[in-house]
Amino acid sequence: MSEIEKIESETLARIAASQTIAALDDVRVAALGKKGVISERMKSLGKMDPEARKSAGAAYNTLKAKIAAAIDAKKTQLENAELDRRLATETLDVTLPIAPLPKGRIHPVTQVTEEIIAIFSAMGFDVAEGPDIEDDFHNFTALNFPPDHPAREMHDTFFFNEKEDGSRMLLRTHTSPVQIRTMMSQKPPIRIIIPGRTFRCDSDQTHTPMFHQVEGLVIDRETHMGHLKGTLEAFCSAFFEVDSVKTRFRPHFFPFTEPSAEMDIGYERVGNEIRMGAGEKWMEILGCGMVHPNVLRNCGLDPDIYQGFAFGMGVDRLAMLKYGIPDLRDFFAADARWLTHYGFDPLDQPNLSTGLSR
Ligand code: PHE
Numbered sequence: 001m002s003e004i005e006k007i008e009s010e011t012l013a014r015i016a017a018s019q020t021i022a023a024l025d026d027v028r029v030a031a032l033g034k035k036g037v038i039s040e041r042m043k044s045l046g047k048m049d050p051e052a053r054k055s056a057g058a059a060y061n062t063l064k065a066k067i068a069a070a071i072d073a074k075k076t077q078l079e080n081a082e083l084d085r086r087l088a089t090e091t092l093d094v095t096l097p098i099a100p101l102p103k104g105r106i107h108p109v110t111q112v113t114e115e116i117i118a119i120f121s122a123m124g125f126d127v128a129e130g131p132d133i134e135d136d137f138h139n140f141t142a143l144n145f146p147p148d149h150p151a152r153e154m155h156d157t158f159f160f161n162e163k164e165d166g167s168r169m170l171l172r173t174h175t176s177p178v179q180i181r182t183m184m185s186q187k188p189p190i191r192i193i194i195p196g197r198t199f200r201c202d203s204d205q206t207h208t209p210m211f212h213q214v215e216g217l218v219i220d221r222e223t224h225m226g227h228l229k230g231t232l233e234a235f236c237s238a239f240f241e242v243d244s245v246k247t248r249f250r251p252h253f254f255p256f257t258e259p260s261a262e263m264d265i266g267y268e269r270v271g272n273e274i275r276m277g278a279g280e281k282w283m284e285i286l287g288c289g290m291v292h293p294n295v296l297r298n299c300g301l302d303p304d305i306y307q308g309f310a311f312g313m314g315v316d317r318l319a320m321l322k323y324g325i326p327d328l329r330d331f332f333a334a335d336a337r338w339l340t341h342y343g344f345d346p347l348d349q350p351n352l353s354t355g356l357s358r
Pocket of ligand 1: 173174175176215216254257287288289310311312313
């Protein structure tokens, strides 16, 4: 093997064996650097006779070019391998939650509203909504509140200024006006729940001027109190996450239902804890009744063909009961510490298969 062939095969072998760019660079310096083997050999060319120098010079130049090309190719290969390694180790799964976990919490009112919707959705109810600013017709008249009837004052209504025609808009005092809006725009059978904000001029530990209700309405051809009772009992045991609940229907008055009732559920106090569902004490949970024939008529439905039931519950009150929150006013104080304590994990959506609350 000639001198040149020996240098070539040795250098190419060292290039092939280089594992890093730094090692490859050492090979380059040892071969092509100012004091590298090839440069040293080329220095001795001067002592040769012209013919031999010419052919040896050409051979060394070819060798230099070959080795430089081999180093370049190896360098590209090592760089690509390094890039692949970084791509493999520095991947970012954009579907993972960001770390540290987001600080935002779900407000108990949102949580409880979602829980109520999950329960009624499973029973086949749709969600309906209506405006916060209502007129007298939808909030009172169509719901069978006679003009100047004291029941209108029961609600401590917030009115807007009089319009030119003398009428006044108001902040809805309950979600019941959406019953009217639905019955006037949809044909029975109707099965809806109506979550939303409501307003009454009232403020103490258990009342705030703005609060939340969920209304329910079922209209069909053969609807009776048994359906009302079964639906609400099923709701309560699902909501309080107990096997069964003890309930009591007390006669009550609402202009838009007849008969009307308030539903109480049994509970007991064990130490600091309130256990819903059983026990000797009664807690009022909601108002309900069979839709008044006048309300059906006001919405263009024939009470001899259609009947239905309705109910309305206070979401904030249910949240206080279920999660042991003592003062309603804190719900709307926008205190981040309160929300951190009483709020819920945004990644846990209430549903009936994995559980409503965790
Ligand atoms: N709208 C009533 C209230 O706010 C609750 C209710 C709704 C009662 C539907 C009966 C039927 O007090």
